[in-house]
Amino acid sequence: MQVAMRLALIVGATKTTWLALNILSHCELFNAAALDIREAFSRIKISRPGLTYLSTDAV
Numbered sequence: 001m002q003v004a005m006r007l008a009l010i011v012g013a014t015k016t017t018w019l020a021l022n023i024l025s026h027c028e029l030f031n032a033a034a035l036d037i038r039e040a041f042s043r044i045k046i047s048r049p050g051l052t053y054l055s056t057d058a059v
Helices: 002-010 028-042
Strands: none
Touching: none
8 A cells, every 4th residue: 555655646646645444345355244244134024114204304
């Protein structure tokens, strides 16, 4: 990442900043977690809402 930041400065960027962000990515490292989530959701029954929600808030 440091190389990419230096190259960005060389080609005209005025500033580079490293942002430490935790994001989910589609890669092999997340397969085990994805299987756990899939298994957990398989036990949840999803159905249409039984109540109608009305709001006067026009967003």
